[in-house]
Amino acid sequence: MRAGAVLAAVAAALLGASSAQAQINNDPGMLRGNEAGGKSSAVPQQKEKQFPVGSSWAAISLNDKTYPIGPSRPYFTLDSQFQLRGFGGCNTFSATAYPLRSQGFAVSPFAMTRRSCGPQIDAAERAFMLALRMVQKWDLVKGQLVLQGMSGTIRADRSL
Missing domain, CATH: 2.40.128.270 (Lipocalin)
Known part of the structure; x- marks a missing residue:
């Protein structure tokens, strides 16, 4: 009985870890180190100039x-x-x-x-x-x- 309880605990821990990893993979904010729903700390990109074609x-x-x-x-x-x-x-x-x-x-x-x-x-x-x-x-x-x-x-x- 004890072995069954230990196996169930290990399975629950593994399932919880894969669920947390899935949340990180699906939330780009988490990949940047932001908490879920937090504001992005990314540096704004300067818009590249476009050559004046046709002028x-x-x-x-x-x-x-x-x-x-x-x-x-x-x-x-x-x-x-x-x-x-x-x-x-x-x-x-x-x-x-x-x-x-x-x-x-x-x-x-x-x-x-x-x-x-x-x-x-x-x-x-x-x-x-x-x-x-x-x-x-x-x-x-x-x-x-x-x-x-x-x-x-x-x-x-x-x-x-």
Whole structure:
């Protein structure tokens, strides 16, 4: 009789332990160390910025050197299919570009027309295209798009 009572006590203890474990598994608050029904102590996540897909941008500076307003000012758009299209100052271009997590950015090699617009404009276009191709990070600062990479920083304003 005593053996039966001991077995019943052990079975009840095991059943109670599995019930408590089931409660912990079903209550996410318990997994964080909170008591059932208590408030969450999780740190709020900062919402990640979304790249402004579909907007047109006119370059205003490269490495703090201002682009003059005029026909050779570079501009570009990234559409919802991640096609980057634009004008480098003399030639039109297209590429595939991907906004990445943590405001990263990756640009494929360019397809580009091959006009020449004179040594000064061609050099400015090469510098812009190299900076755009090497972009690694982006941000929106006071309404401007800032693209940063190993070859420089491009600042751009929204355009029509």
